[in-house]
Amino acid sequence: MKSTLVSLLDSSGHEVIDCGTDSEESVDYPVYAARAARLVADGEADRAVLACGSGVGVSIVANKFDGVRAVNAHDAGEAEMARRHNDANILTLAGRTLTGGEARPIVETFLGTDFEGGRHQRRVDQISGIESGDLAPGAEAKLERSS
Secondary structure (H helix, E strand, O other): OHHHHHHHHHHOOOOOOOOOOOOOOOOOHHHHHHHHHHHHHOOOOOOEEEEEOOOHHHHHHHOOOOOOOEEEOOOHHHHHHHHHHHOOOEEEEEOOOOOHHHHHHHHHHHHHOOOOOOHHHHHHHHHHHHHHOOOOOOHHHHHHHHO
């Protein structure tokens, strides 16, 4: 999958910063995911594409970084909605179950879809507020009622 996606990104004019491994052996994916997530969190990269066996582990790691909104998308529709409604900036993929050919439209959609803003911006701002510990006015009461 990696070589297919690197070729896709290169041919589409995207700069590829390879933070991963070329090994088929089991690796400590949190280290690689953190490298890429840090680039996005620090503004050195606009977006990132990560993969592990299920895509879940690298998503969990990436979402530990302030400003990162990672989505583990299984199809182009999920990637589109994550971009349009959540301004997701990291896409994670299940390398164990997706081929490069299956991942290609997911990546193309993720990179080709803009954030809609509007009512969705308010929600992204709320996510950022939760992340920083500064909830929006009234949000604490809403959180208490939902538990």
